[in-house]
Amino acid sequence: MAGKGERLGIIAGGGQLPLAIAETAQATGRAIFVLALEGAADADGIERFPHAWVSLGELGRMVKLLRDSGCSEITFAGKVARPEFAKLKLDGRGALALPRVMAAAVKGDDALLRAILSVFEAEGMRVIGSDEAAQDLIAPKGPLGMLEPTDEEEADIVHGMEIVAALGALDIGQAAVVCRGLVLAVEAAEGTDAMLMRVAALPAALRGTHEEKKGVLVKAAKPGQERRIDLPVIGVRTVELAASAGLGGIAIEAGAALIVNRLGVTQAANRHGLFVTGVAPYGTAP
Amino acid sequence: MAGKGERLGIIAGGGQLPLAIAETAQATGRAIFVLALEGAADADGIERFPHAWVSLGELGRMVKLLRDSGCSEITFAGKVARPEFAKLKLDGRGALALPRVMAAAVKGDDALLRAILSVFEAEGMRVIGSDEAAQDLIAPKGPLGMLEPTDEEEADIVHGMEIVAALGALDIGQAAVVCRGLVLAVEAAEGTDAMLMRVAALPAALRGTHEEKKGVLVKAAKPGQERRIDLPVIGVRTVELAASAGLGGIAIEAGAALIVNRLGVTQAANRHGLFVTGVAPYGTAP
Numbered sequence: 368m369a370g371k372g373e374r375l376g377i378i379a380g381g382g383q384l385p386l387a388i389a390e391t392a393q394a395t396g397r398a399i400f401v402l403a404l405e406g407a408a409d410a411d412g413i414e415r416f417p418h419a420w421v422s423l424g425e426l427g428r429m430v431k432l433l434r435d436s437g438c439s440e441i442t443f444a445g446k447v448a449r450p451e452f453a454k455l456k457l458d459g460r461g462a463l464a465l466p467r468v469m470a471a472a473v474k475g476d477d478a479l480l481r482a483i484l485s486v487f488e489a490e491g492m493r494v495i496g497s498d499e500a501a502q503d504l505i506a507p508k509g510p511l512g513m514l515e516p517t518d519e520e521e522a523d524i525v526h527g528m529e530i531v532a533a534l535g536a537l538d539i540g541q542a543a544v545v546c547r548g549l550v551l552a553v554e555a556a557e558g559t560d561a562m563l564m565r566v567a568a569l570p571a572a573l574r575g576t577h578e579e580k581k582g583v584l585v586k587a588a589k590p591g592q593e594r595r596i597d598l599p600v601i602g603v604r605t606v607e608l609a610a611s612a613g614l615g616g617i618a619i620e621a622g623a624a625l626i627v628n629r630l631g632v633t634q635a636a637n638r639h640g641l642f643v644t645g646v647a648p649y650g651t652a653p
Numbered sequence: 654m655a656g657k658g659e660r661l662g663i664i665a666g667g668g669q670l671p672l673a674i675a676e677t678a679q680a681t682g683r684a685i686f687v688l689a690l691e692g693a694a695d696a697d698g699i700e701r702f703p704h705a706w707v708s709l710g711e712l713g714r715m716v717k718l719l720r721d722s723g724c725s726e727i728t729f730a731g732k733v734a735r736p737e738f739a740k741l742k743l744d745g746r747g748a749l750a751l752p753r754v755m756a757a758a759v760k761g762d763d764a765l766l767r768a769i770l771s772v773f774e775a776e777g778m779r780v781i782g783s784d785e786a787a788q789d790l791i792a793p794k795g796p797l798g799m800l801e802p803t804d805e806e807e808a809d810i811v812h813g814m815e816i817v818a819a820l821g822a823l824d825i826g827q828a829a830v831v832c833r834g835l836v837l838a839v840e841a842a843e844g845t846d847a848m849l850m851r852v853a854a855l856p857a858a859l860r861g862t863h864e865e866k867k868g869v870l871v872k873a874a875k876p877g878q879e880r881r882i883d884l885p886v887i888g889v890r891t892v893e894l895a896a897s898a899g900l901g902g903i904a905i906e907a908g909a910a911l912i913v914n915r916l917g918v919t920q921a922a923n924r925h926g927l928f929v930t931g932v933a934p935y936g937t938a939p
Contacts, residue, residue, distance in 0.1 A: 449835070
């Protein structure tokens with residue numbers, strides 16, 4: 368990792384993760400500069416940090432802003448909707464990269480993200496993952512709050528980790544909900560929040576309830592995933608939506624998943640009576 | 654297959670499939686008797702056929718009704734929500750089978766259905782699939798309506814068949830939506846209709862629109878699936894929801910998927926400008 372004297376560039380999509388990375392980096396004494404992606408990044412949150420707004424197609428401008436602010440190490444964080452390539456605001460460098468990026472997009476999210484990364488690497492920048500940029504966010508092993516999974520929930524976690532590994536191998540998604548052996552929902556392009564809302568809308572016979580919690584949300588990195596982008600993330604809202612879906616808890620891959628606002632997540636888990644636990648990667652010893 | 658003189662018992666869940674089977678069997682001169690499952694079967698549709706209403710837990714009563722009406726060959730068709738086992742109306746035979754059925758339920762839908770089938774087989778009944786009960790419903794190979802998939806859509810079909818095979822191997826579901834290489838949605842417990850509605854709610858940049866259709870719905874049987882129950886089905890509503898989701902068309906597994914109201918499906922496909930096509934099973938030559 369670069370020394371603390373060197374500024375970290377954060378290319379920020381939506382959600383709380385880029386803000387959490389910015390805060391954590393500053394808290395450890397590292398200077399940062401945020402490139403906020405138009406239409407994705409959270410305007411209110413970003414205002415607190417040194418930043419500039421950019422379009423995903425302005426790759427040349429992004430490189431220049433990063434250089435001018437003294438960042439040679441950068442990280443990508445947060446949600447970005449797939450751009451409508453035909454409507455993208457492009458500069459020269461962006462236009463040059465577009466054909467390769469579009470070709471990669473057809474192969475899936477991971478390929479698309481790798482193609483964008485490689486543009487910055489070609490400019491001599493070092494791209495690091497959220498896990499390296501803000502190590503305090505990485506999920507530890509074991510339960511966070513007061514509760515632990517029951518034996519039935521443990522079985523659902525094992526099944527869920529298998530499902531998510533299979534989904535990840537096909538670049539479908541990073542999350543699934545399993546309830547007493549039945550796969551209630553699988554995440555694809557809609558994201559984890561929408562998946563949990565869908566579980567809450569399933570017939571009550573299929574899922575748990577507030578009174579009788581059942582089933583687990585499992586989130587894990589894709590096998591062989593580009594770890595510098597798009598690691599699985601949970602936050603307070605994930606816990607709240609899992610509670611609304613009647614789940615017993617959340618299992619995330621220790622060492623790979625990121626927890627935004629760990630204290631808030633732990634308190635929400637305790638308040639709603641859910642467990643939140645870090646588990647070993649699929650295919651390794653527990 | 655049994656002779657046309659022998660009556661066919663149809664154990665009917667929700668949706669149009671059991672009605673289509675009943676109609677098709679009658680049209681070929683075969684007598685039928687319908688056991689309509691309470692809370693699942695379509696009351697209006699069932700009224701047209703000789704029938705009795707039963708609870709899924711009244712296995713003894715079901716066997717007796719089938720015997721009394723002269724059915725030794727039966728078929729299961731239509732959607733059945735997972736029962737709340739604790740609240741199920743049981744007779745003696747049902748209570749006897751319950752522990753084994755509940756144990757199977759934890760292993761997934763397919764195991765659950767097999768356990769129920771085996772109760773009827775133990776009573777000396779022959780259980781046949783929807784495909785055998787009503788051969789006219791089976792999807793043929795090739796396009797049904799006026800349109801055929803483009804090269805891009807063909808690529809999405811190939812990718813979708815691979816995804817659905819992987820999902821099926823894990824007993825997750827039978828359907829997925831793929832759009833220019835990206836997996837937009839994957840079916841689990843919510844069913845195909847709800848999955849298509851979710852695709853329609855995704856950001857327009859990710860999916861097709863009415864003006865510029867993109868992406869395909871793929872439905873196929875699970876590899877090694879219990880084919881006597883729960884074959885993939887499409888109908889007019891599937892075409893309409895696929896159109897609302899901006900898809901270019903629907904690909905179903907030829908020889909395995911069932912089409913309810915083929916004429917209506919073909920007309921809906923032509924009207925909405927979608928293709929509907931039967932494709933070879935995953936892993937076989939096209």
